[in-house]
Structure formats: structure tokens, C-alpha cells
Amino acid sequence: MRSLIDIRELSVDEIDELVRVANDIIDNPAKYSEKCKGKILATLFFEPSTRTRLSFESAMLSLGGNVIGFSDSQNSSASKGESVADTTKIVSGYADIIAMRHPKEGAPLVASLNTDIPVINAGDGGHNHPTQTLTDLLTINREKGGFDNLTIGLCGDLKFGRTVHSLISAMSRYKNVKFILISPDELKIPDYIKQTELEAKNLKYVETTSLDDVINELDILYMTRVQRERFFNEQDYIRLRDSYILTPKKLESAKDDLIVMHPLPRVNEISVAVDDDPRACYFKQARYGKFIRMALIMKLLEVK
Amino acid sequence: MIIGQIKDGIVLDHITAGKGMTLYNILGLDKLDCQVALIKNAESSKMGRKDIIKIDKVIDLNLDALGYVDPGVTVNIIKDGKLAKRQNIDIPKRIVNIIKCKNPRCITTVEQELSNIFVLTDKENRVYRCLYCESKAK
Numbered sequence: 123m124r125s126l127i128d129i130r131e132l133s134v135d136e137i138d139e140l141v142r143v144a145n146d147i148i149d150n151p152a153k154y155s156e157k158c159k160g161k162i163l164a165t166l167f168f169e170p171s172t173r174t175r176l177s178f179e180s181a182m183l184s185l186g187g188n189v190i191g192f193s194d195s196q197n198s199s200a201s202k203g204e205s206v207a208d209t210t211k212i213v214s215g216y217a218d219i220i221a222m223r224h225p226k227e228g229a230p231l232v233a234s235l236n237t238d239i240p241v242i243n244a245g246d247g248g249h250n251h252p253t254q255t256l257t258d259l260l261t262i263n264r265e266k267g268g269f270d271n272l273t274i275g276l277c278g279d280l281k282f283g284r285t286v287h288s289l290i291s292a293m294s295r296y297k298n299v300k301f302i303l304i305s306p307d308e309l310k311i312p313d314y315i316k317q318t319e320l321e322a323k324n325l326k327y328v329e330t331t332s333l334d335d336v337i338n339e340l341d342i343l344y345m346t347r348v349q350r351e352r353f354f355n356e357q358d359y360i361r362l363r364d365s366y367i368l369t370p371k372k373l374e375s376a377k378d379d380l381i382v383m384h385p386l387p388r389v390n391e392i393s394v395a396v397d398d399d400p401r402a403c404y405f406k407q408a409r410y411g412k413f414i415r416m417a418l419i420m421k422l423l424e425v426k
Numbered sequence: 427m428i429i430g431q432i433k434d435g436i437v438l439d440h441i442t443a444g445k446g447m448t449l450y451n452i453l454g455l456d457k458l459d460c461q462v463a464l465i466k467n468a469e470s471s472k473m474g475r476k477d478i479i480k481i482d483k484v485i486d487l488n489l490d491a492l493g494y495v496d497p498g499v500t501v502n503i504i505k506d507g508k509l510a511k512r513q514n515i516d517i518p519k520r521i522v523n524i525i526k527c528k529n530p531r532c533i534t535t536v537e538q539e540l541s542n543i544f545v546l547t548d549k550e551n552r553v554y555r556c557l558y559c560e561s562k563a564k
Contacts, residue, residue: 205537226533228558232540247531249559314562 124422125234125241129252129288134295136421140256141263143417144410151184154416157425158187164217165191166209166233167244168200168224173386173408174244174253178221181415185425190217207236214239219423222246240422248282254385255288256418257411258344262293264410265381265403266341269296273339277304277366278346278391280311285385286346287315294319301327302336308362309348333366338375343368345384345391345404369393373401383407429463429480436487437502438479443467445496446477452491452524455481490518494525494554519546521554529561 126132132140147154163182167175170193179189192198199209206224210233213220220237222230223244230243230250245251262269274293276286280303290311293299301320303311310329320327330336337343348363350356367390368382384392384404396402419425441449446464449455455462461482470476484503492499493515503511526542527534534540534556543557554563 205539206533207537207540224533225531226536227529227531227560228533228556231558232533232537246533247559249531 125230125243126252126418126422127231127234127241127243128250129255129292132252137256137259137292140414140417140421141260143420144260144413145264147413147416148410154185154420156186157420158182158185158423161185161187161219161423161425162217163187163189163191163419164213164220165189165193165244166198166213166220166222166224167191167193168195168198168222168229169245170194171223171245173411174223175221177408177411178242178244178253178415181412181419184412185416185419187218187419191221206232209233210236210241213237219419242418242422245284248284251284251288251385253411253415253418254285255292256414257407258285258289258383258385259292260410260414261381261383261403261407262342265406269293269299271298272296272341273300273302274342274344275302275304275333275336275340276311276344276346277333277368279309279348279362280305280346281309282349283346286311286344287319289344290315290319294323294325299325301325302340303327303329304331304333304336304366305329306331306362308358333368333372334375337372337380338377340376340380343376343380343382345382345388347384347387347389347391364390367391367393368396370395370399373399376401427465429465431507432461432480432482432504433507435460435483435504436479436481436485437504438481438492439476439500439502440470440473441477441479441499442496443473443475443477446479449477449492449495449499450479452495453488455479458483458485488524489513489515490521491524493518494521497552517546517549517552520544520557525554525563527556527559527561528564529556529559532556532559532561534558 182189206229214237219240221242221244224246227247227249230246234241350359380401381403463480465478467475497517499515501513521544544554544563547555
């Protein structure tokens with residue numbers, strides 16, 4: 123059985139197919155309401171996450187399946203020192219598919235190597251979060267009508283922001299995509315991402331510290347949160363937290379058909395006043411997350 | 427300096443000068459009870475200076491460890507005082523339990539029983555990344 127640990131495991135054709143199915147689910151939900159009847163999804167969340175866990179659970183329930191799991195490592199045998207491998211082996215006897223979030227990078231890969239049922243990486247530390255990327259791709263597809271010929275601004279924490287790294291990796295496979303990387307110097311995108319995803323593929327990109335200078339060029343503005351849990355030093359976190367805040371004033375010079383995305387939760391990097399702007403897409407984006415996860419669960423369970 | 431010939435054993439030749447001790451340690455040669463000679467800075471027409479290790483016994487060598495530390499090494503197997511086999515080492519595509527991941531966020535830092543596996547991701551620059559967290563080997 124196949125798992126999904128890293129977005130790079132999916133071909134462009136497979137992503138296109140997932141997006142096509144997700145779009146069909148949005149248009150014809152009743153057609154899918156019993157596709158996973160009798161199947162069980164285990165959500166193993168060793169680290170709290172409201173949106174990702176609930177969207178996985180809602181996705182499985184909307185497919186007619188059932189859900190078991192835990193939402194905090196304190197409520198699992200991990201608190202007694204059980205390994206990820208052992209937990210996975212046990213849960214594999216109770217469920218047909220696993221969605222795992224873990225604070226340690228690589229934990230879902232360890233799980234997938236120790237089970238015969240599919241494992242979906244629902245976020246491993248600052249490393250991968252492929253279903254967020256699929257959510258982002260579905261949003262871009264629905265709101266921009268495709269993936270080619272887009273200028274994408276990525277703003278905020280580009281160093282630790284795993285959603286940004288995965289999105290660059292996924293979007294770099296489409297035609298004529300340009301990236302504008304907007305961040306303070308301390309949170310610039312790591313060199314290896316630039317080398318492997320941008321320079322090696324001869325993609326156009328610009329690095330800047332000023333959102334104001336480039337906002338008028340963008341088709342997509344992807345905002346990110348500076349996350350406290352990624353910092354070892356509280357002072358650095360506080361200093362960089364407020365680096366970029368999107369306000370209605372900043373949006374004045376942006377294109378009319380810009381879309382503003384954010385993986386959520388936001389803290390203060392998008393002012394609440396922006397929510398009413400028709401270009402704000404982040405709540406829609408969160409809703410789309412459920413439908414792409416439905417398509418993914420079906421694919422991995424090989425349900426037609 | 428004269429180091430005697432060996433009858434049955436292994437000669438690791440063409441070791442980059444200065445890497446002999448690293449290989450000695452990583453191959454666990456300190457645990458052998460046979461004679462082992464580590465020659466540093468030997469003269470070499472090809473390399474200028476090189477290190478050589480002679481082991482007075484045929485043992486199972488971890489060729490991946492060898493290839494990771496110094497892929498230019500030549501392994502000579504000696505039997506009855508004669509060269510029985512000469513082997514050049516490739517850069518290994520995957521190394522297991524030779525180095526540890528230094529990323530404090532990696533799953534291997536909390537689950538000690540997991541093997542430390544690194545994968546060659548850039549042959550030209552000899553970059554290895556942790557299988558689990560993709561951190562670069564240091």
C-alpha cells in the first residue's frame with residue numbers, strides 16, 4: 123500500500139488527478155458519501171493541530187468512513203515511551219489508513235516503513251506537510267484556473283516554513299512560474315531549497331525584504347506565520363514575529379485578481395480588516411483542505 | 427621506515443593523507459587483536475602524500491564507511507603473500523549507522539533504536555542527507 127510522506131512523491135499527473143477528483147467532490151458531494159464505508163482512519167496526532175486533524179476527520183466521515191485516534195501525545199502510549207514504529211504496528215491492526223502529525227521530523231516515514239497500511243504525513247516538525255501543499259494547489263487551481271504563468275509571492279518565515287518549501291517544490295514543476303521570496307534576512311529561504319528547487323530547474327526568483335516593493339507584481343501572495351515552536355530562542359521569536367503584517371493599505375497597490383493565501387492559523391500577520399477583501403482566500407483555502415484530503419484518502423485506499 | 431609484508435590480510439592503499447586515523451576509527455580497527463599498521467604521509471608518485479593501513483588478517487570491511495570517508499581508497503586483499511584481489515571503492519548511495527544526524531528535531535534523536543541512514547543526494551559535491559529529516563550530513 124502506498125503512503126504519502128512528501129509531496130515530491132506525487133507526479134504532476136497524480137496531483138492533477140487529485141485536484142480533478144477534489145473539484146468533482148465539491149460539485150457532487152453525494153456521489154462520494156459512501157465511498158469509504160466500513161473503512162477506518164486513525165488520526166495519530168502527537169502534536170496539537172485543530173485544522174489539519176479536523177479536516178482529515180471530516181474528510182473521512184464525509185466519505186462514509188469512521189475515525190479513531192488521539193490528538194495529543196499525552197493521551198497516547200507515546201507518553202509511556204512507546205516508539206513510533208510500535209504505535210504504528212498496533213494501530214495498523216485497528217485502522218485502514220493513518221494520518222500522522224509528529225513534532226519530530228521523519229516520524230511519519232518511520233511509521234510508513236513499519237506498516238502495510240497507507241500513512242499520510244500530516245506534518246512532521248518543520249519538515250514536510252504534503253496535504254497542506256495539496257490544499258494550496260487546489261486553492262490555486264480553483265481561484266486562478268490553473269498553475270502556469272503565475273507570479274507567487276511567499277512572505278514571512280521562509281526559513282522554517284515547511285508549507286513554503288513544499289509549495290515551491292510542487293509549483294516549480296509548472297510552466298513559467300516566478301517566485302518572489304519576501305522575508306527578513308534572518309528568515310530567508312535555506313540555500314538547499316534555492317539550489318535544488320529553483321536554481322537546478324532554472325526558475326526565475328527574486329529575494330527581497332520589502333513586501334511593498336513587489337506586491338503589485340503578484341498573482342498570489344502566500345503569507346506565513348512566524349512560529350514560536352520553531353525557535354529555540356524566545357527573544358529571536360519576539361523580534362521577528364511582527365516583521366510583515368498585511369493590511370488593507372498594503373493591498374491598495376496589488377492587482378485586482380490577486381489571491382491572498384495563508385496556511386492558518388494566523389496570529390497577526392494578516393490584519394482582520396483584510397478578511398472582507400474579496401482577494402482574501404485563506405478561509406476558503408482551509409475549506410478546500412477537506413476536499414483534497416477526501417480525494418487523497420480515496421486514492422491511497424484505492425477506492426474508485 | 428620499513429613495515430613488513432603480510433601473508434594473509436588487507437592493505438588499504440591510496441588513503442588521502444590525514445584520513446588514515448579517521449578510517450582506523452570508523453572501521454573499528456582498534457578492536458582487532460591482529461597486527462595493524464597505520465602509515466601516515468607515505469610518499470606517493472600519484473598523490474604526493476598518502477596514508478596506508480595494513481591489516482594482518484582478512485576481515486569483513488565496511489566498504490560503505492570506507493567509501494563515505496575516502497572514496498579514492500584501493501582495497502588490496504593479500505593471500506599467501508600475493509595480491510589476490512584489488513578493489514576500487516565507489517561512493518556509497520546509502521550509509522547506515524556510520525554517522526549520526528545532528529538535527530535536534532530529527533526523529534532519530536529521540537528514538538535511539540532507529541538506524542541512522544543517510545542517502546547520497548548530490549554525487550558531484552558528495553552531499554548526504556538524513557533519510558528521515560533530510561538534514562545535510564556534517
